[in-house]
Amino acid sequence: MKNRIFGISATLILLLSTSCHSIMDIQPLDKITGEQLFSDVAGLKTVLANVYNNLPIEDFDFDPRLGYNFHGEQNSDGGWSITQLTDHAVIHNLRGTQPGAEIVSFWAYSDLRQLNTFLETVKNVEGLKDEERARLEAEGHFARAYMYFAMVRRYGGVPIITEVQKSPTTPEEEQALRVPRSTEKETWDFVLSECDLAIAGLPDKSNSSDGALRATKWAAYALKSRAALHAASVAKYWDKAPLIGEAVDAKLVGGMTSADANNYYKQCIDASKAIIDNSGKTLYKPNPSTVEEAAKNFQTMFEDPSKADEEVIFKKAYIDGSSTQRQGHSTDMQFNPNQTKIGSYYMSGRFSVSLNIVDLFEDYTDDGTGNNIGIKTRSDGVEDDYAMRARDFDVSKPYIHYATQYDVFKDMDARLLASVIVPGSTWKNTVINMQGGLITSDGKRMMFTDGSAKGLDGKDYYAYGASSLNDCSGFGNLGQEDENFSISGFSLKKFLQEAKTVAGVFNSSTQDFIDFRLGEIYLNYAEAAIESGQGDAALAKTYLNALRKRAGHKDEIPATLDNILKERQVELAFEGQRYWDLIRRRDYHQVFNSTYRKILVPVLDLRENPPQYIFVRAYSYLDVDAGGRTFNPRTYYLSIPGIATNKLIQNPGY
Numbered sequence: 001m002k003n004r005i006f007g008i009s010a011t012l013i014l015l016l017s018t019s020c021h022s023i024m025d026i027q028p029l030d031k032i033t034g035e036q037l038f039s040d041v042a043g044l045k046t047v048l049a050n051v052y053n054n055l056p057i058e059d060f061d062f063d064p065r066l067g068y069n070f071h072g073e074q075n076s077d078g079g080w081s082i083t084q085l086t087d088h089a090v091i092h093n094l095r096g097t098q099p100g101a102e103i104v105s106f107w108a109y110s111d112l113r114q115l116n117t118f119l120e121t122v123k124n125v126e127g128l129k130d131e132e133r134a135r136l137e138a139e140g141h142f143a144r145a146y147m148y149f150a151m152v153r154r155y156g157g158v159p160i161i162t163e164v165q166k167s168p169t170t171p172e173e174e175q176a177l178r179v180p181r182s183t184e185k186e187t188w189d190f191v192l193s194e195c196d197l198a199i200a201g202l203p204d205k206s207n208s209s210d211g212a213l214r215a216t217k218w219a220a221y222a223l224k225s226r227a228a229l230h231a232a233s234v235a236k237y238w239d240k241a242p243l244i245g246e247a248v249d250a251k252l253v254g255g256m257t258s259a260d261a262n263n264y265y266k267q268c269i270d271a272s273k274a275i276i277d278n279s280g281k282t283l284y285k286p287n288p289s290t291v292e293e294a295a296k297n298f299q300t301m302f303e304d305p306s307k308a309d310e311e312v313i314f315k316k317a318y319i320d321g322s323s324t325q326r327q328g329h330s331t332d333m334q335f336n337p338n339q340t341k342i343g344s345y346y347m348s349g350r351f352s353v354s355l356n357i358v359d360l361f362e363d364y365t366d367d368g369t370g371n372n373i374g375i376k377t378r379s380d381g382v383e384d385d386y387a388m389r390a391r392d393f394d395v396s397k398p399y400i401h402y403a404t405q406y407d408v409f410k411d412m413d414a415r416l417l418a419s420v421i422v423p424g425s426t427w428k429n430t431v432i433n434m435q436g437g438l439i440t441s442d443g444k445r446m447m448f449t450d451g452s453a454k455g456l457d458g459k460d461y462y463a464y465g466a467s468s469l470n471d472c473s474g475f476g477n478l479g480q481e482d483e484n485f486s487i488s489g490f491s492l493k494k495f496l497q498e499a500k501t502v503a504g505v506f507n508s509s510t511q512d513f514i515d516f517r518l519g520e521i522y523l524n525y526a527e528a529a530i531e532s533g534q535g536d537a538a539l540a541k542t543y544l545n546a547l548r549k550r551a552g553h554k555d556e557i558p559a560t561l562d563n564i565l566k567e568r569q570v571e572l573a574f575e576g577q578r579y580w581d582l583i584r585r586r587d588y589h590q591v592f593n594s595t596y597r598k599i600l601v602p603v604l605d606l607r608e609n610p611p612q613y614i615f616v617r618a619y620s621y622l623d624v625d626a627g628g629r630t631f632n633p634r635t636y637y638l639s640i641p642g643i644a645t646n647k648l649i650q651n652p653g654y
């Protein structure tokens with residue numbers, strides 16, 4: 001801690017990469033008193049650094065079970081992502097848990113107290129120019145909007161506290177401090193009004209002299225776009241999963257109208273359009289000449305976001321924490337496939353991308369419909385037939401045979417190949433082997449085992465595709481605690497660094513996390529316009545197809561709601577949006593209703609000479625073991641913490 005620099009100057013990298021401890025926790029180490037922190041410009045900016053650090057950005061250091069900005073020993077249990085609670089991915093140690101049940105609480109009133117103190121103090125601190133004072137105040141409103149946004153989408157209506165509460169000295173004063181919950185609508189309105197206050201005071205750009213990564217006006221507009229779309233969806237769809245109880249009756253959860261929905265859609269449209277028309281932001285590399293170029297461009301944007309500043313609106317940066325174990329993140333170490341794992345950490349390759357999302361990516365038929373046909377595995381065209389357990393698949397089915405593990409993925413959307421390590425693809429100069437078994441020459445299955453068999457050519461072939469598990473990245477040691485292999489046939493590529501080798505220790509990765517980018521804003525606008533009939537449907541189509549063109553597609557598809565929502569999944573895959581999209585549109589309980597997520601297992605068929613691959617569609621063994629995954633509708637709102645002392649009305653079902 002002694003080496004931390006909290007001042008806002010040069011760049012804001014350190015400002016956005018400080019530890020999870022609050023500013024008050026570090027006072028004894030830094031010899032700074034609370035009074036000093038709020039008494040001058042330097043102290044105020046120290047507090048602002050902590051405010052930024054406490055923003056509830058669901059970044060590389062966000063664990064859906066533990067919380068925000070966790071570091072060090074807390075992330076030593078195996079690489080979690082909020083995506084793994086959705087239909088886009090599975091993780092081997094998510095056993096017996098239902099989707100949504102492990103999303104962390106965010107009851108931010110201790111951080112908000114500090115933030116409110118900051119907002120009150122900044123008005124009176126001497127030595128600030130008016131322009132700087134206005135900016136600092138606007139940054140406080142941006143942070144407050146972000147924190148209340150994180151709370152309202154978890155709990156519905158919450159207490160809105162905008163002033164510093166004084167310690168009570170009498171029972172009457174203590175009672176007065178108990179602020180009741182506002183309605184859900186009032187809380188959403190507060191978030192959006194805080195965004196407006198931030199917009200009014202933030203500059204168009206941040207530069208390196210005063211902190212390049214500080215929030216700008218466009219970051220506040222982007223937060224408003226995301227928050228307004230969430231509010232609109234809840235207002236429109238909250239009764240798809242009706243709840244009952246005191247909180248419902250008081251409209252602390254739900255209770256909003258179609259008029260409210262249209263109002264929020266309009267605010268999303270206006271905020272999105274302000275960014276699109278006035279920010280100067282453009283899509284990164286929007287006109288690739290080839291599909292290969294499109295894939296490389298898309299991969300680069302997330303591997304090194306500093307190269308994509310024209311699209312990135314707001315991001316979080318890190319410095320190498322391999323020595324302190326605090327300041328970087330561990331994405332590369334935890335999510336590289338087994339064949340390219342970093343260091344000796346035994347829990348790599350845990351981000352197993354599901355077949356559900358892979359099947360959504362199109363090929364380049366480009367017939368103007370946007371229809372995805374999925375991965376072709378059967379000559380009879382039957383692609384909705386799944387083995388309950390992959391080890392028991394029917395060898396007599398008419399599988400298509402492929403010469404390599406990669407051939408089935410040729411001509412797929414560039415964003416798939418940029419976001420997912422598929423079987424047989426090359427990653428870090430290594431051909432990634434995801435084989436899960438083989439069919440012997442006499443037609444018997446040999447699945448998920450170290451065994452081998454001879455082919456018709458007299459050669460020995462291994463069930464995992466190699467004699468050593470070091471040369472395998474899928475299905476090895478299936479079900480074992482030390483399993484560091486994909487259990488779906490796919491691994492994460494998005495975000496990982498291919499060209500750079502990082503130290504094999506925690507917090508040694510330094511690539512930025514993109515929080516807001518123009519691609520999301522295009523999709524926010526399109527969804528809001530089509531859902532509400534407001535805005536410009538022609539522009540919605542333009543924005544939708546601009547993203548597809550950037551991915552190498554040549555056709556134009558209509559801006560239907562189905563097309564927009566599908567495009568949202570493939571464009572924003574693994575960026576943390578899918579979980580909240582299922583929440584806000586009230587689709588979670590329909591997507592997960594005794595549901596098994598899907599996997600794809602490459603199997604080598606030794607009945608062919610030379611042997612060829614088939615691809616077996618199956619269900620995730622974890623979901624089968626759990627009897628399917630079901631989302632409990634009460635989980636659309638989390639339990640209100642501490643009601644025994646704060647006397648707040650509890651949410652339904654708790």
